[in-house]
Amino acid sequence: MRLSYPADIKVIQVPCTGRVDIIHLLNAIEDGADGVYVAGCLEGECHYREGNLKARRKVTYVKKVLTDLGIEPERVEMYNLSSAQGARFAEIANEMAEKIKTLGPTPLAKDSAA
Secondary structure, three states, X not given: OOOOOOOOOOOOOOOOHHHOOHHHHHHHHHOOOOOEEEEEOOOOXXXXXXXXXXXXXXXXXXXXXXHHOOOOHHXXXXXXXXXXXXXXXXXXXXHHHHHHHHHOOOOOOHHXXX
């Protein structure tokens, strides 16, 4: 099955979404990413027990920080899906790309700070 999602989606694999840190999400936005999403295991099915629940809490925290900074919290999202849901992964990538297109470029883009 060949999955189709936007070429500007950069996939960074980690052993567990629990390893994604708040600073990684914030740095991505600060470095010019218009949006970031974390795709983790289905809730209750994490191979590392609670990694996906930790990731969800971190994403929620980052959304609050973005709100406090006056940046749309929708730029950061968390999705849960199994590794067998490749089509759903592509669907999420397309949904997120459309959402970001609607929101426009991040206000923190380095090239706009000139």
